[in-house]
Amino acid sequence: MSASVLYDAPGPKARLRNRIYTVIGSLAVLGLIVFAIFRLHDKGQLEPEVWDIFNNAGVRNKIRDGLLSTLKVFALAGVLSLALGLLLSVGRLSDHRAIRWFATGFIELFRAVPLLITIYALWVLILTYQKDLGVIGENASFWALVIGLTVYNGCVQAEVFRAGVNAVPRGQVEAGYALGLRKSQVMITLQMPQAIRAMLPTVISQLVVTLKDTSLGYIITYDELLFAARTMANNIIVNGENPITPVVIVVGAIYIVMCLALSSLATWIERRGSRAKTGIRVAAAAEPAEAPQVLDKPVSPVVPPTADSVTVAEDAASTERAVSTGDASSTEGATSTDGTADGTAPTDGGAAEPPEDTPPPDLKK
Amino acid sequence: MNVLLDHLPEFREGFIGTILLTLASGALAMVLGIVIAGFRVSPVPPLRFFGAAWVTLFRNTPLTVLFLVAWFVVPVIFMPGLSPWTKALLALGFYTSAFVCEAIRSGINTVPLGQAEAARSIGMTFFQTLRLIVLPQATRTVIPPLSSIFIALTKNSAIAGAFSVTELFGVQKLLSDKGFDIAWIFLWVAIGYLIITFTISGLFRLLERRLGVAR
Numbered sequence: 001m002s003a004s005v006l007y008d009a010p011g012p013k014a015r016l017r018n019r020i021y022t023v024i025g026s027l028a029v030l031g032l033i034v035f036a037i038f039r040l041h042d043k044g045q046l047e048p049e050v051w052d053i054f055n056n057a058g059v060r061n062k063i064r065d066g067l068l069s070t071l072k073v074f075a076l077a078g079v080l081s082l083a084l085g086l087l088l089s090v091g092r093l094s095d096h097r098a099i100r101w102f103a104t105g106f107i108e109l110f111r112a113v114p115l116l117i118t119i120y121a122l123w124v125l126i127l128t129y130q131k132d133l134g135v136i137g138e139n140a141s142f143w144a145l146v147i148g149l150t151v152y153n154g155c156v157q158a159e160v161f162r163a164g165v166n167a168v169p170r171g172q173v174e175a176g177y178a179l180g181l182r183k184s185q186v187m188i189t190l191q192m193p194q195a196i197r198a199m200l201p202t203v204i205s206q207l208v209v210t211l212k213d214t215s216l217g218y219i220i221t222y223d224e225l226l227f228a229a230r231t232m233a234n235n236i237i238v239n240g241e242n243p244i245t246p247v248v249i250v251v252g253a254i255y256i257v258m259c260l261a262l263s264s265l266a267t268w269i270e271r272r273g274s275r276a277k278t279g280i281r282v283a284a285a286a287e288p289a290e291a292p293q294v295l296d297k298p299v300s301p302v303v304p305p306t307a308d309s310v311t312v313a314e315d316a317a318s319t320e321r322a323v324s325t326g327d328a329s330s331t332e333g334a335t336s337t338d339g340t341a342d343g344t345a346p347t348d349g350g351a352a353e354p355p356e357d358t359p360p361p362d363l364k365k
Numbered sequence: 366m367n368v369l370l371d372h373l374p375e376f377r378e379g380f381i382g383t384i385l386l387t388l389a390s391g392a393l394a395m396v397l398g399i400v401i402a403g404f405r406v407s408p409v410p411p412l413r414f415f416g417a418a419w420v421t422l423f424r425n426t427p428l429t430v431l432f433l434v435a436w437f438v439v440p441v442i443f444m445p446g447l448s449p450w451t452k453a454l455l456a457l458g459f460y461t462s463a464f465v466c467e468a469i470r471s472g473i474n475t476v477p478l479g480q481a482e483a484a485r486s487i488g489m490t491f492f493q494t495l496r497l498i499v500l501p502q503a504t505r506t507v508i509p510p511l512s513s514i515f516i517a518l519t520k521n522s523a524i525a526g527a528f529s530v531t532e533l534f535g536v537q538k539l540l541s542d543k544g545f546d547i548a549w550i551f552l553w554v555a556i557g558y559l560i561i562t563f564t565i566s567g568l569f570r571l572l573e574r575r576l577g578v579a580r
Contacts, residue, residue, distance in 0.1 A: 010408070018408055025411035039442045112516075112562050113555045114523035117534055121551040124541050208425075215427035219527040226429055244437045252430045259425035 045245045050238050054250065059232060066228030067254065073142065073214045073224060077149035078207050084150055085157025090187060092162055107155040116216055119148035123220045141222035145214065153210045160202050164195025204266035208259050215255070226251055369553045372540060379526075379536035380557050386453060386532055387519045387561070393458030394518065398465025399500075405470055408491060416466070423463035428521055431456040432528055453525035461518045468510040472503035505576050512569035516562045523558075533557050 010018055040046050053059050091103030110118065123144035126133060130140060168191050176186040196203070217224040233247040369376060405416035423431070435456040440447055447455075476499050484498040526534030537554045541547050 014408075021409040022411055025409050025415070029411050029415050036442075043442055045442070109555070112520075112559050114520035114534065114558060116523040116527065117537060117551065117554055117558070120534070120537060120541075121547050124547040128547070212425075212427040215429040216524070218429050218433075219524070226427070226433070230433065244433075245441065248430065248433050248438055252426055252434070255427055255430060256422065256425045260421070263425070 040245070043245075044239055047239060050243050050246055053236055053238060053243055053246070059236070062228055062232045063225070063250070063254075066223065066225035069142075069223055069228070070214050070217075070225040073145050073149070073217065073222075074211050077146050077153065077214070078210055080146070080150040081153035081157055081210060082203070084154030085161055086192070088154060088158035089161035089165065092158060093165060093187075095183070103158070107158055110151050111155045111159070115148060115152045115213055116219060118152060119144050119216055119220060122148050141217065141220045144220055145217045145222050145224075148216075149210055149213055152213075153206060156206055156209075157203060160199050160206060161192075161195055164199035165191045167198060168194045201266045201270040204269065205263060208262045208266070211259060211262060212255070225254065369549075372536075375536050375539065376533075376553065376557070378531055379533040379554075380561075382530065382532035382535070383519065383522055383557070384561060386450070386457065386522045386525060386530065387515070390454050390457035390461060390522070391515055391518055393454060394461035394465050394514075397458065397462035398469055401462060401466040402469035402473065403495065405466065406473060406495070420463045420466055423460050424467070426460075428456065428460050428524055431460050432524055436528060449525075449528060449530050453522070453528060453530045457518060457522060457525065460521070461514060464514050464517070465511065468507050468514060469500075469503060471510075472507035473499055475506045476502045505573075508569055508573045508576065512566055515565050515569075519558065519561050519565065 037046070044050070088103050088107055091099050092107065094100050094103070123141055126140040126144055130138075165187075172190055172194070173186055176190045181189070214224055215226045218226040218230065221227060229247045229251045230244075233242050233244045236243055401416045401419050404412040405420070407413060407416075432453070435452040436449075439452065439455070473495075480498055480502060481494055484494040489497070522532060523534040526532045526536075526538065529535070533554050537550050540550050
């Protein structure tokens with residue numbers, strides 16, 4: 001938002017300068033891309049044979065199987081981590097000191113230790129006691145990955161839920177007790193639903209992290225997407241070498257698409273949630289439906305954000321009508337403002353990205 | 366218990382390795398992150414596009430994939446003959462720079478609008494506004510997220526150990542391959558990481574208190 005406030009609506013000189021920068025910048029970005037492509041070509045990575053491997057049914061099946069096992073780990077670890085997160089957050093908020101301390105210690109320990117360390121330790125542990133563990137012992141790397149992801153992300157999710165529960169207004173809890181609800185009823189029917197709803201975008205952002213972390217299975221040789229693709233690339237020889245570069249590029253693209261899909265879900269829910277909230281507020285205040293939008297962007301990038309731009313926006317209808325019905329002399333003024341609006345339009349378009357879906361940074365891995 | 370005492374040199378080297386890798390890639394990530402954040406708020410569209418593409422690319426790629434790229438793609442295509450340490454530094458630094466960039470950008474967004482407006486109205490250019498007015502004030506709000514980004518970086522540096530860089534995960538792997546009890550190794554390695562992460566959060570809290578102003 002404030003990006004646009006860092007510079008004025010450019011005048012003729014600045015517009016020229018910006019255009020020069022734009023050309024130079026575009027050339028630089030293009031040059032970078034061309035250089036990368038040139039190098040790839042130079043090393044023979046753009047030969048048709050190298051990319052032809054993806055037409056092979058075996059290669060495709062390998063990638064599909066890898067993708068499916070990645071998704072399997074993600075689904076299981078995601079569900080289990082949410083369950084563990086709920087349990088731990090309730091434990092951490094508990095009135096019993098022993099439970100609270102246990103949950104706090106558990107969360108702090110496993111949140112501070114790198115996930116890879118946990119997964120590796122679990123893997124070695126499961127391999128050591130393989131005989132006694134039955135089903136778990138047979139798929140040591142799978143279960144090490146799932147349990148490791150569950151424990152780490154469960155701890156993070158617990159902190160998210162706790163933040164959500166703490167954000168529920170105190171009056172709600174008091175009202176619940178006043179109605180004669182028990183402690184567990186207050187938690188289950190009042191606090192948790194609101195906490196989950198408020199924290200849903202963050203929870204999903206953490207699920208994106210979970211999805212990304214499934215690639216740690218590569219290190220404990222679990223047959224997920226990355227490992228499957230890598231072993232496959234080692235077994236194929238095209239033009240005398242292993243086609244690692246194209247395989248890594250394709251796998252990276254698959255990961256990026258999956259993560260973007262999931263995080264766009266988070267953004268969508270966030271926007272939906274905030275819209276619902278403004279809807280409620282508008283209804284209570286009995287204001288016209290446009291009002292929240294006006295309040296949302298007092299910093300409209302096209303108009304330099306000043307006090308009068310807000311007033312303009314507020315009675316936009318009347319002002320606009322005044323301008324449009326104004327005499328011929330005012331049309332010139334209108335076109336000139338149009339000119340500046342055009343000048344800033346590209347900047348505006350670029351700045352109008354979806355709002356940052358950054359998860360609160362302390363939740364990041 | 367004996368694992369630690371018998372293999373103190375290994376543990377020490379791993380510990381120092383983790384710290385050095387974290388510091389170096391943290392510095393790289395800070396520099397890149399500030400530059401990219403500047404790109405993302407600049408008036409020049411291609412730079413903004415570049416910044417957005419950078420952040421999207423590095424934030425949505427698993428770090429393991431980046432390590433694979435650094436190990437098997439970068440040496441072949443761009444620069445052959447990098448040491449494993451440099452490659453790990455590049456992968457970690459680039460990955461973290463995307464998060465640093467987002468933290469700084471949201472910090473910029475929290476600086477009151479009036480500040481930038483005032484700077485502009487006394488005739489400062491974009492760079493002056495950013496350098497003299499907005500970024501110094503953004504620093505304060507950026508410090509808590511940066512602290513957790515660096516803690517995450519410390520933890521992420523464990524992946525470098527799997528790619529034969531000397532650090533704490535490498536020690537764990539080495540010793541467990543030698544057949545020592547994994548529980549004790551895990552405990553000591555975990556304590557090593559706890560020391561580093563607590564130090565980081567302590568330092569940042571100190572910094573926060575130093576820079577804090579009454580508002």
